[in-house]
Amino acid sequence: MLTNPRSDRVKAVRALSRRSVRSRTGQFRAEGPQAVREAVRFAPEHVRDLYVTPEAADRHGDVVAAAREAKLWVHEVTPDVLAAMCDAEHPQGLMAVCRWARLSLSDALGALPPDPLVCVLAHVRDPGNAGTVIRGADAAGADLVVVSDASVDVLGPKVVRSTVGSLWHLPIVTEVPIETILEGLRAVGVRLLAADGAGQTLLPDADLGGPHAWVLGNEAWGLEDQVRDACDDVIRVPIHGHAESLNLAMAATLCLYGSAEARRRRRRSG
């Protein structure tokens, strides 16, 4: 049982709150039972250490058993130690330190299935939005998420929490300049669809056939001109009432599900 909230180990785990430390060590934290459960289930080889309070070990016995089964290091800690390690106000007694398996854009593009659906975060800065978009991409059956170097770090604790495990469910490429992302996708025949409130094409009228990627901009000011101009079409979600806009995660989910449904119809009829 780890009991000292001021130990070097606690400080090292706590330091993963900083992007620079995550980048240098290649490690990050997954906080709370849902994120930890999905990490243990989908990527046990990337879980370095699991920390659990005695109370949580009882309540989430399935997660701890799965972790022991996978021969992971499971450490019992006091609630004080866990709180000192984490950002979350209520990590609910469970946290895992994970390794990030870096995936190169070219490897990811080479491994795309036929008729792929891709989601690109071009300039998403809000952690909750980024995590929710990744969760939405997962739910819509996207084959790849690519996150530009101008976007928020997806290994930050709040993004990881907001993905609710989706971080481990599909390939995610990070830290690539947006120009490289767009060129790479275009080179393998993926059409680029900008999701933008300034788009001329309404989502229900958009051509969602064939391989394509949704390119999502900043939550406050959308896509940069040169990114929008580099895309094959600029598409907006129709606003029927008086709302000024939808938030980024909602708009992205509608776009991704539009593609998912178009693909479902193609597969049924094909």
Added chain:
Amino acid sequence: MLTNPRSDRVKAVRALSRRSVRSRTGQFRAEGPQAVREAVRFAPEHVRDLYVTPEAADRHGDVVAAAREAKLWVHEVTPDVLAAMCDAEHPQGLMAVCRWARLSLSDALGALPPDPLVCVLAHVRDPGNAGTVIRGADAAGADLVVVSDASVDVLGPKVVRSTVGSLWHLPIVTEVPIETILEGLRAVGVRLLAADGAGQTLLPDADLGGPHAWVLGNEAWGLEDQVRDACDDVIRVPIHGHAESLNLAMAATLCLYGSAEARRRRRRSG
């Protein structure tokens, strides 16, 4: 200029953080420029007082000018006073105390247009989710939102912020028992569609013709059995990848937009 953060006025405004005080006084706060702008624009007759710091008065001159034009009480306050009045960490210098115009369910149902789209929050507890659902309902062109007495108070500061003004864009009925809501809707010929992960009908296969209401449950455990059973159909959003679920606001937005698109097609062809 109001300068004393310990004055009785400041305490009275601050007390609107409590549901009981909002309920007794019929007043609530709208915090931040977006919420205040929409209140002044769509419901100036319900804005009782507007509080603004000198800096925000410069930055958001349009809002202050519109408020003066509408003959509203505009009070200059110090940042300390505004912070003492508000819940938001960063109210960005602007806040309005508003009156809630209570709308009865029977009046709201009587005023429904032909072919209405309705959104029912049966047991939504999270303020951010509730606000985002109301924003989504607005964007999808819903004609009415009905919030059960078991749901979160939509006049709480966090819900108001999350609606980004949609609170003033469409009729909202609050504090009604869910049984009364469902009976009332059924009596005026509105079909009840439960949105629930346990549904047998997939959203793309659902019949979204004619007057209908989406009934949304709790973010953690969905709809209560008796509510689900009282609905005409139980519909789920398909999950294509490995995600366990979508969050409530995303699922609700997909459902509401499904209805909006079905209605758009009806109106085009009709």
